[in-house]
Amino acid sequence: MALKPVNTGANPGLSKLPTDVRNKMGYMKKGGKLDIAKAIKKPGALRASLGAKKGEPIAAGKLDKASKAPGKLGQRARFAEMLKGFKKGK
Secondary structure (H helix, E strand, C coil), X not given: CCCCCCCCCCCCCHHHCCXXXXXXXXXXXXXXXXXXXXXXXXXXXXXXXXXXXXCCCCCHHHHHHHHCCCHHHHHHHHHHHHHHCCCCCC
């Protein structure tokens, strides 16, 4: 695993971290794009945990309530809310 360049002037503690930890932090470079297909690790997991039927939209109230929950459920709900803002085909 190759080390990413570290600006020791701006962040002196970063060079002291172990290689694995530093590389997992993965700073996104300017102009980087979000790969949605890679970001969604378990498709349908949010739907299953909320008890929504396949093929029907998840109710906005349920999604809003779930986004305030801690842990994976909240994380998945917040991600789903973010994806709602994306436009299809653009």
